[in-house]
Amino acid sequence: MIRRLALLVSIAVAAVALVACTGGTSPSPSARTPLVVGLGFIPSVQFAPFYLAEQEGYYADAGLDVTFQFKIDPDLVTLVGQGSIDIGSADGTSVIPAVSQGIPIRYVATIYGSFPSIVFARASSGIAEAADLEGTKLGIPGRFGSSWIMLQALLGSAGLSPDDLAIVEYPDFGQGAAVAQGAVDAATGFANNEPVQLGLSGEEVVVLHVDDTVALPGPGLIAGTATLDAKGDAIRAFVAQTLRAMREIEADPERGLEAAIAAVPELAEQRDAQLAILEATIGVWSGRVTADEGFGAIDRDGWQASVTFMTDLGLVPNAVTVDALVTDAFLPTE
């Protein structure tokens, strides 16, 4: 009798211990909330925070079952609005016209605190500021998107317009090579890409930023309004873990590089260059607001200025308010 009772107690204690041990691990896959995450067109070291968070199990521990999809910005915005993609990385300058056209999305967290689209040139070109672009040949992927908007803002700061220079289009995004070869005097690009590549080739590079002119909103996380209603907690958890990964990569960029290489093995062939791109990317994560309030913080004043600027460009057919564009309700409160 006593032996039977002892056995039962032992089994009960073991069962309680087993439950306690498993209480701290990830929810079982079937218990996690599925999230489809849309990233940019090509898998890249710039998505290191997402790769790190996924590989380290941050998303799983937060009860999320994350799947990545790679889409170009216009498609991603539309699919997020439709709900086929739960959360995605998209340009702030795409969110404004999209919401103006009735696409139901919200910008929920800033990833790039500074606007990454820039104009760059070889220092030997003599171009040092926006006014120097007058009469030059400038390469651009096309007269659309964030680079086109940025260029108009930058030129406008010097009293210029695109008609004051010769625009050469490179729809295959070869404008970086064009600058290196001297085919154009300057080109649009991203602060964490073309200037870094050109600098690694030994060239001294000049970079013109638009942030001092118009605080255009850089890429961040967007979600559909219906998704925010249905999966708000999951979205909040995803944002928190992504920002956590960003902080860890900022402290240790090599960790981010290793995570990116694990996700995209081809990046290992250009390790040094990819590390340089990642470090430049980390630099662009910081901005006027995120420097004070931390990663993810949304610059409402900048968004308002951008709405005004893009309205003047004719890109906002229906008036929008900042509240209709952004929400900080899904940012970590700590």
Add this chain to the structure above:
Amino acid sequence: MIRVSAAAPVGLALVVFVAAWKAIVVVGGYPPFILPPPESVAARFVDAWASGVIGPHAAATLVEIALGFAVGAGLALAVGYLLARSVLAERLLSPYLVAAQATPILALAPLLALWFGPGLTSKVVICALIVFFPVAVATMVGIRSVDARLLELARSLRATRRQIVLTLEIPAALPNILGGMRVGVTLAVVGAIVGEWAGAERGLGVLVNLARGSLFDIPLMFATLVTIALVGVALYLVVVLVERRLVGVR
């Protein structure tokens, strides 16, 4: 009377198409930024033409199509005749012609834009390239189908080479040649749009990208697609009218 009865099926098909489109939107519950309803597209179409948004782009594309078709079809007529009458030419050229046709124009277009620049020339080359094959093949088949006995009769009457070509071979091959041109002219529209996607300041292909990628104006994108389709249909009908005039109703 005949014209009205000929137009009736076309009108009916259009009504059915629009009704089906509307039904898909309503039953599927698609939001306007995914699949706008036909009335939104129609309204945007009218508005975009009236406000001058589409017009300049359409004009640029039409110029590319016209020049590209002229160059492509002109070369194709000459090469098609050569392929029909020279076994050596056919053996030498055919592999390269087939390879050029099999290579997707979407993959070639950026290279052509790199070689010929982002201006009109690259669009004309792309259009000509896409028009060339169907017209050349149709010409070759048409010329080869000329009755050998008629050729023999012409030679027995001491007709010159030029007379044989102009009065016998080309008229006999016209149905095939114009059939090839029907295909070619619609492909020229495709070529112009693809050329614009490889780099252009203006054109219906540019407007599609602008509407979708910068403006998120999906009704405008659809209105532009409707314009592209109408351009293709109109050009096809032009070739049909030319065919009826030269060959008669078939």
